[in-house]
Amino acid sequence: MSWERTVFGTVMNNCVLLEELLIKKSQQKRRTSPSNFKVRFFVLTRSKLAYYEDRHGKKRTLKGSVELSRIKCVEIVKSDIIIPCQYKYPFQIIHDNYILYVFAPNRESRQRWVLTLKEETRNNNSLVSKCHPDFWIDGKWRCCAQTEKMAAGCVEYDPTKNGMGFAKTILTLKIFISSKSNGWNLSCTECQKILGYISIKRHVAGFLGYSGLSFTLYG
Numbered sequence: 001m002s003w004e005r006t007v008f009g010t011v012m013n014n015c016v017l018l019e020e021l022l023i024k025k026s027q028q029k030r031r032t033s034p035s036n037f038k039v040r041f042f043v044l045t046r047s048k049l050a051y052y053e054d055r056h057g058k059k060r061t062l063k064g065s066v067e068l069s070r071i072k073c074v075e076i077v078k079s080d081i082i083i084p085c086q087y088k089y090p091f092q093i094i095h096d097n098y099i100l101y102v103f104a105p106n107r108e109s110r111q112r113w114v115l116t117l118k119e120e121t122r123n124n125n126s127l128v129s130k131c132h133p134d135f136w137i138d139g140k141w142r143c144c145a146q147t148e149k150m151a152a153g154c155v156e157y158d159p160t161k162n163g164m165g166f167a168k169t170i171l172t173l174k175i176f177i178s179s180k181s182n183g184w185n186l187s188c189t190e191c192q193k194i195l196g197y198i199s200i201k202r203h204v205a206g207f208l209g210y211s212g213l214s215f216t217l218y219g
């Protein structure tokens with residue numbers, strides 16, 4: 001998602017942090033549930049991560065969600081297995097007693113999701129101190145060969161950066177929106193510097209002159 005879309009998304013819906021089509025692996029909550037991969041439209045807000053079935057031109061159907069307060073760990077997965085879906089950048093979300101594997105289309109997308117989820121869950125009480133860098137598959141962890149799904153992790157869990165070592169740059173700005181032909185100028189409320197321009201032809205009159213909104217920009 002571009003910088004402009006992040007800002008736009010935040011303006012239009014104050015609580016959507018990220019949204020994107022990603023692929024999820026079934027969590028196999030029941031012993032008999034199949035292992036499969038589904039394309040889902042993921043929406044992250046400050047309170048939960050929800051995923052929807054996205055049928056072209058039809059209303060999205062909610063297929064599941066995870067309360068952020070229940071998340072114990074979010075981390076990229078480093079593995080040499082052949083990933084059987086077209087998105088090749090996996091990350092894991094451990095919540096309750098489940099592992100949600102999500103696959104992003106590229107490294108940048110995965111980094112954005114992992115770091116934003118970490119940021120939103122870093123103060124959770126149930127965070128783990130260690131996690132597993134590889135997949136849980138066929139009844140064992142590929143990293144350490146433990147056969148207990150909820151066995152303690154084998155590497156240190158750092159809730160401030162992803163497993164590649166990238167930390168998130170957070171810059172919170174108060175922005176003033178003013179009109180410009182075919183779009184908006186966004187300027188900093190404090191220094192009046194113009195920070196960016198969004199070209200949108202939609203009706204946005206309700207937002208013009210609005211100041212004091214806080215945005216988090218991802219670098």
Ligand SMILES: [Zn+2]
Pocket residue numbers: 131132133134141142143144145153154155
């Ligand atoms: Zn392990």
